[in-house]
Every structure is written in C-alpha cells, then in structure tokens.
Amino acid sequence: MSQHLVLSFIGEDKPGIVERLSEVIARHQGNWLESRMAHLADKFAGILTVSVPLAEQDNMISALQSLQQVGLYVRVETAQASGSESSTLSLSVVGNDRPGIIKEVSQVLHSLLVNVNELTTSCEPAPMSSEMLFKAEMVLSVPASLPLSELEAALENISSDLMVELSVNQFG
Known part of the structure; x- marks a missing residue:
C-alpha cells in the first residue's frame, strides 16, 4: 500500500x-x-x-x-482524495495591471465555491503602449450545480477593464 x-x-x-x-x-x-x-x-x-x-x-x-x-x-x-462532482475548465483574465486583481477574481471564485487547481500570472508591456498588462491563466474545478453563465457574469462584473474568457472544451 x-x-x-x-x-x-x-x-x-x-x-x-x-x-x-x-x-x-x-x-x-x-x-x-x-x-x-x-x-x-x-x-x-x-x-x-x-x-x-x-x-x-x-x-x-x-x-x-x-x-x-x-x-x-x-x-x-x-494528500487526501477528493470526491466532489465538478467540471474542469480554463479561465484567462487580462487587464491593465493594478493591485488587487487576483484578490477580486479569487473572491468571486470562492463565493461560488469554485476551486483554483492551477494559477499562472505575468505582467508584460501592452502592444502599442507602455502600459503594463496583467495576465492570469487558471484551471478551475467548478461545481456541477453552478451554471457557467452565472460564473461568467460574476467574473465580468469585477471591472470593465478586465477581459475574461472561459474555455470548457479544452479540459472536457
């Protein structure tokens, strides 16, 4: 064993x-x-x-x-085994860099009982300007009972300058 x-x-x-x-x-x-x-x-x-x-x-x-x-x-x-029913999907967030982006996104995810399985972040100059862009790529476990439209709407309500993209097909 x-x-x-x-x-x-x-x-x-x-x-x-x-x-x-x-x-x-x-x-x-x-x-x-x-x-x-x-x-x-x-x-x-x-x-x-x-x-x-x-x-x-x-x-x-x-x-x-x-x-x-x-x-x-x-x-x-x-490590403990997990037995919850969920689907896995990817989330991309891009926006002008500012303090608190991950805090805001993670608060929304937590409020909807979404678990972050993977998180990668970076800051890089925006094309055509000197502004810094913040980028986050996440792999999420979403409860089967949560409609993806509700998750997407909650994330889009964070800020008008954040672009949010959910991808379900990549992780099936």
Missing part, C-alpha cells in the same frame, strides 16, 4: 536541486507523479506529488527535510 504526498520546496537557484529531490524520492521507492517548478527572482521553487510505500514514508520525509542542511527547504503534506 502507498501514500500520496505533496511536497513544496524552495531554495537558492543552482544546479542539482531536481537531482537531489529525485534521488531522495527514488532511494525510498517513491514515484514522482506530477510537478510544477520555476525560477522566481533568485530562488527555485516548486510543488510535486509523489507516491511512496507506507513503510518508507517516514524515512523519506526525514530525508527530504534534512535537505535543509544544503539550503533546500521542503514541506511535506499528506
């Missing part, structure tokens, strides 16, 4: 971080399932899911946490 674990980590960005993590996971018969990692400022951070035999779980967690000695900080959480 095995346990799924979610690991989050951060450390100084330098060669060998992924190799160190994968070595510890493999040494304890863990299976690397999925991950998202990125260079942010001068750090390398990520999150990943692994499965590990129950007999190796505690030893693997200890070995991962001992990576702190080399400047890699790892947090481990036990």
